[in-house]
Amino acid sequence: MADTIVSTTSLTYAYERKNILTDIHFELARGSFMGLVGPNGGGKTTFIKIILGLLQPDSGTIYLFGQPMQQFKDWSKIGFVSQKANTFNKGFPATVFEVVSMGLTAKIGYFKRFTAKHKEKVLRAIDQVGMRDYANENIGHLSGGQQQRIFIARAIVSSPELLILDEPTVGVDQENVQRFYQLLHELNHEHGITLLLVTHDTGAMTRHATDVVCLNETLHFHGDPKEYEKQTKQDLSDLYGHPINSLTHEH
């Protein structure tokens, strides 16, 4: 039996009486690469924020790594790249190196120091997103897409077991999107990191993901990407309200 990393049962969330999520039963198996899709406003970001404990659901239960969320303490097992990379403090005078180091803060804890080993990890993460030359640049001096790559580095530097990414490639150029998927593939295959990726790039997702979930207030699909592709043509176009085209169609 595959071991389940995240599961929710009858999860419901409303924003001022408007239902955003209704009765979500969800499971994420260890080792999988799950794509989370759905129309704008479908509740993907909300769902992720609930899983991360940033929002309180109105009802339902959440289990993280086999523990009820209230008891879950080991947050360094989870890396997160937020949809809005611009929630960070603009103009904050930190270098790329300093920003990526922040991904280790909670893991290192209060009384231990930042060692040479940590430094190496940080540099490796910066390297993995192809930003080695920028390690000593001020984060505020980078372009939006470059900043986004730095935040990806910050999320992976602590070697999380689960990586949650909310539209991480928005603003990243085509070449680096390719590299990014390559990186995700590596993380998933070679390092066994479980991935939950929110994206509108259904083409890339059917190529890379092992599972797909489609969310629009309720879960509309939960299964194999190939199966999803087949269904997409008909059912999901009703859901989105217009025909679906995969953004990059090549197999």
Add this chain to the structure above:
Amino acid sequence: MIADFFEYDFLRHTFYTGLLIGIIAPLLGTFIVVRRLSLIADALSHVTLAGIAFGLFVDKKFAIGITPLYSGMGFSVLGSIFIEKLRAVYNAYQELAIPIILSGGVGLSVIFIALADGFNTDLFNYLFGSVSAVSKQDFYLILAISVIIVTVILVFYKQLITLSFDEEHAVVSGIHAKRIHFLFIILTALVIAASIRIVGVLLVSALMTLPVAAAMRLAKGFKQMMLFSVLFGEAAVMIGLITGYFFSIPPGGTIVLASIAILLIAIGKKRLSYHSGGIAYGSK
């Protein structure tokens, strides 16, 4: 003239205290500035004034010797807790806490000052700082506060910077944002109380922010900004103390003017290096 600072006991205490606050005020100030809490420091300093006025009043009317620095510190810490509560209540309008606390502090100060039958030199010293007001006890208290501040910043440095940069990320990665923030605001209250003897209530927030504003222009990265801030803060305090003593001006005024001078130089220097950079680039 500088020799005076070592010859007279009271000046020596002032000098050492100046060295201490030249470190801790800008050190904490870097976090205050990047978290955009400069005005909170200002509000807290006015609450501290209320505490000092309270101490002077109790001392005068009931002859109970409360050291005004202690009552000021007490008020400041209470004020910081109150600010946090207000910021939670007005979540979407967090800056509302500032006028509420600031006016509350001034209002209370006025009442206590009036009850204590008005102004005296003591109060004047607390408002604008003084070269001669630092007692041996004050010095030891400020030394203790400084040790606490530096230790806490060393221990929580990583958490503080992570939280200041991106609160959402900090929370998700399991940092206790509320606790750290609370600790931080208490530290701010303590630094204000410690600095008041020398810079005075009205100008204490300047010592926490102006050196940082100058450092921000020149530094690359957060650590360097902290270092520059402390250097600028020290320079401002020393220049201010010495000129203040020499011209018999309350050091609050001279320290702030020295800080502003440093700030202007930092701004000018940055301009200059932009220009020379541009020329070098163009001449290639």
